[in-house]
Amino acid sequence: MTALGVYAPAKIVTNDDLAQIMDTSDEWITTRTGIKRRHVSADDEFTSDLAFRAVEDLLRRHGPDALAGVDMVLVATNTPDALFPSTAALVQARFGLRAGAFDLLAACPGWLYALSVAKAYVESGQAKRVLAIGAEALTKVVDWDDRATAVLFGDGAGAVVVEAVPEPYGLRSVVVGADGSGAGHLHLGSVGRCLPDGSQLSDKLYMNGREVYKFAVRVMNTATIEAVDKAGLTSDDVSLFVPHQANLRIIEAARDRLGLPEERVIVTVDEYGNNSTASIPLALAHALDHGRVAPGDHLLLVSFGAGLTWAAAVLTWGPWTAAAGGGDFVAPGARTAGPDATGPSAASELGATTA
Ligand code: ACO
Numbered sequence: 001m002t003a004l005g006v007y008a009p010a011k012i013v014t015n016d017d018l019a020q021i022m023d024t025s026d027e028w029i030t031t032r033t034g035i036k037r038r039h040v041s042a043d044d045e046f047t048s049d050l051a052f053r054a055v056e057d058l059l060r061r062h063g064p065d066a067l068a069g070v071d072m073v074l075v076a077t078n079t080p081d082a083l084f085p086s087t088a089a090l091v092q093a094r095f096g097l098r099a100g101a102f103d104l105l106a107a108c109p110g111w112l113y114a115l116s117v118a119k120a121y122v123e124s125g126q127a128k129r130v131l132a133i134g135a136e137a138l139t140k141v142v143d144w145d146d147r148a149t150a151v152l153f154g155d156g157a158g159a160v161v162v163e164a165v166p167e168p169y170g171l172r173s174v175v176v177g178a179d180g181s182g183a184g185h186l187h188l189g190s191v192g193r194c195l196p197d198g199s200q201l202s203d204k205l206y207m208n209g210r211e212v213y214k215f216a217v218r219v220m221n222t223a224t225i226e227a228v229d230k231a232g233l234t235s236d237d238v239s240l241f242v243p244h245q246a247n248l249r250i251i252e253a254a255r256d257r258l259g260l261p262e263e264r265v266i267v268t269v270d271e272y273g274n275n276s277t278a279s280i281p282l283a284l285a286h287a288l289d290h291g292r293v294a295p296g297d298h299l300l301l302v303s304f305g306a307g308l309t310w311a312a313a314v315l316t317w318g319p320w321t322a323a324a325g326g327g328d329f330v331a332p333g334a335r336t337a338g339p340d341a342t343g344p345s346a347a348s349e350l351g352a353t354t355a
Contacts, residue, residue, distance in 0.1 A: 002162075004158070006158045007057055007158075009042065012037050033152060033249070034267070035273045038139070045155075047075075047157075051075060051133050058160075062322050068129075069128055070130070073097060073101040074088060074103075075114075076104045076114040077276075078136060083190065087135065088133075091133065107186070107308075108303050111281060112176070129162070133160075134278045136156065138153040142205050149206075153275075153276070154274065169295070169296075169316050169318035170315070175223055176309070176311040177223065179307070183199075185207065188205050215304065217250055224258060239293075240297055242300065245274060248270075284299075288324075298314055298316055299316075300314055
């Protein structure tokens with residue numbers, strides 16, 4: 001991963017704002033989820049717009065050549081502007097890239113799935129540089145009459161460039177999984193009317209929170225252990241845990257099971273709520289911009305979501321990814337300046353071994 005950019009819409013909706021329009025309270029939302037506010041896209045701002053802004057941030061952090069040679073664009077999203085064309089094709093056109101482009105749908109772990117695809121493309125020689133984006137306009141599909149789900153979600157986007165990098169940096173392991181027998185617990189309809197088991201698809205985001213909670217706590221544990229094992233490491237080697245930001249209680253349960261101290265976990269759920277595929281890249285940018293990640297650190301990433309699906313990865317952080325603050329844009333989650341970083345072009349000079 002040699003370049004990164006993020007975006008969250010300017011409009012912020014606090015828990016108190018929500019309490020004005022539905023039967024809820026800051027106290028309930030904070031104690032049950034850890035969420036304090038979320039960023040909400042404007043009426044005329046859609047997933048492609050958020051993706052564009054994240055890529056613009058990437059260019060601002062890393063310079064105008066940061067997309068040179070990108071030959072594949074992947075957008076992981078649950079809220080594409082359209083069923084077709086893909087949001088990835090819109091990104092390709094917007095930045096004038098000579099690249100293949102497709103969307104990938106694997107719910108919240110979609111961005112980690114995109115990393116696993118990017119890694120395979122790069123390692124097999126099918127692509128040299130992959131632009132992997134997670135972008136969501138979830139507030140456009142939540143049911144604002146359902147207080148149990150409406151308070152959880154926010155909008156945002158994150159973009160990274162994946163390419164070959166030298167040892168010891170890069171993605172050391174990625175694991176992905178799915179259990180479609182749990183499809184009924186979390187769904188949003190499109191062309192079809194019902195799931196194979198006959199349950200009616202919802203035209204707004206539907207979630208059985210308790211079932212998803214139990215699944216999340218279980219799978220965050222098994223997937224992280226598998227990813228750490230596959231990387232040839234132990235949980236003691238994990239410098240920073242960067243979990244999907246859905247619920248602070250789920251994050252705490254996972255951290256506890258891994259035996260990691262509080263200072264080794266990144267929490268941004270308070271600021272953004274659940275941004276689905278954008279959640280981990282936004283959390284990575286937060287870590288970077290707060291000086292909480294350094295080259296050589298082993299990062300453990302994990303996510304879960306509708307499908308049901310899950311994914312986890314171990315990433316050894318390289319020296320290329322630049323913190324915000326070089327230009328006129330500071331990521332919304334960035335409250336302090338991060339360390340200096342070298343430009344992305346360094347990667348290609350170093351002779352690559354690991355994606
Ligand atoms: N404000 C106030 N009260 C509420 C609210 C609200 N916003 N929402 C629900 N309640 C009430 C319920 O009606 C219920 O009241 P009752 O006891 O009188 O019936 C009570 O609070 C408790 O409800 P529970 O559903 O039991 O609350 P729980 O502690 O399970 O928390 C939550 C609910 C936060 C949704 C939790 O189950 C959760 O986080 N689940 C996982 C969700 C998740 O992580 N999803 C990620 C995947 S998203 C994707 O893939 C797109």
